[in-house]
Amino acid sequence: AQSVTQPDIHITVSEGASLELRCNYSYGATPYLFWYVQSPGQGLQLLLKYFSGDTLVQGIKGFEAEFKRSQSSFNLRKPSVHWSDAAEYFCAVGAGAAGNKLTFGGGTRVLVKP
Amino acid sequence: NAGVTQTPKFRVLKTGQSMTLLCAQDMNHEYMYWYRQDPGMGLRLIHYSVGEGTTAKGEVPDGYNVSRLKKQNFLLGLESAAPSQTSVYFCASSLPDAYGYTFGSGTRLTVV
Numbered sequence: 001a002q003s004v005t006q007p008d009i010h011i012t013v014s015e016g017a018s019l020e021l022r023c024n025y026s027y028g029a030t031p032y033l034f035w036y037v038q039s040p041g042q043g044l045q046l047l048l049k050y051f052s053g054d055t056l057v058q059g060i061k062g063f064e065a066e067f068k069r070s071q072s073s074f075n076l077r078k079p080s081v082h083w084s085d086a087a088e089y090f091c092a093v094g095a096g097a098a099g100n101k102l103t104f105g106g107g108t109r110v111l112v113k114p
Numbered sequence: 115n116a117g118v119t120q121t122p123k124f125r126v127l128k129t130g131q132s133m134t135l136l137c138a139q140d141m142n143h144e145y146m147y148w149y150r151q152d153p154g155m156g157l158r159l160i161h162y163s164v165g166e167g168t169t170a171k172g173e174v175p176d177g178y179n180v181s182r183l184k185k186q187n188f189l190l191g192l193e194s195a196a197p198s199q200t201s202v203y204f205c206a207s208s209l210p211d212a213y214g215y216t217f218g219s220g221t222r223l224t225v226v
Contacts, residue, residue, distance in 0.1 A: 004156070006156075009154065034214070036217075041219075041220075042219060042220075043118075043204060043217035043218050043219045043220055044157075044204070044206075044215070044217045045217070046214045046215070049214060090156055090157065100145055100208050100210065100215075101147075101159055101162060101172065102159075102215065103159075103173075104149075104156035104157040104158075105156050106154050106155055106156045107154075107156050
């Protein structure tokens with residue numbers, strides 16, 4: 001069975017500083033990987049996804065993520081955070097099986113200091 | 115351009131009561147899902163549907179039932195609510211080959 005681990009429950013970063021959120025997955029074949037963002041009281045919005053090809057993927061809001069098969073990781077990065085990036089971020093893995101079911105990590109809450 | 119709409123947004127139930135959560139999507143998506151979100155546990159799949167008239171169990175189906183009588187609607191039922199079902203419930207939908215889900219804004223359910 002697939003699983004996702006986000007080791008950091010909370011991260012505090014200063015506005016303008018860089019951000020990196022860690023994601024490790026467990027899956028036997030090439031996974032489909034996703035990052036979602038959830039603002040307070042809202043649903044989840046897709047930031048980016050990786051299916052195949054270039055291991056560095058660009059997403060919305062200036063985010064990017066890098067797939068590293070050897071490390072079973074899909075870390076999310078942003079060079080310079082804005083106060084509006086304060087939210088909870090979820091990494092997810094899909095198996096590609098019927099139903100497009102996704103397994104989510106526990107989430108990382110990002111706080112942005114002025 | 116509503117996307118995925120969940121009703122109600124908030125609800126308080128007493129233990130043993132029943133209720134139905136409604137999810138409606140206007141994007142003609144084939145697949146629909148119900149997840150629950152609990153602190154530190156991310157989102158866990160309750161049930162899902164790959165088409166009208168079909169449903170399947172996810173990771174945490176016990177205590178819930180679902181129905182997909184129309185393609186645009188996916189109902190989640192709690193027959194006898196328990197405090198352990200206190201959670202935020204999210205509905206999502208997707209196309210078969212798109213993978214990116216569109217999420218609703220959630221239903222916050224408290225069972226006392």
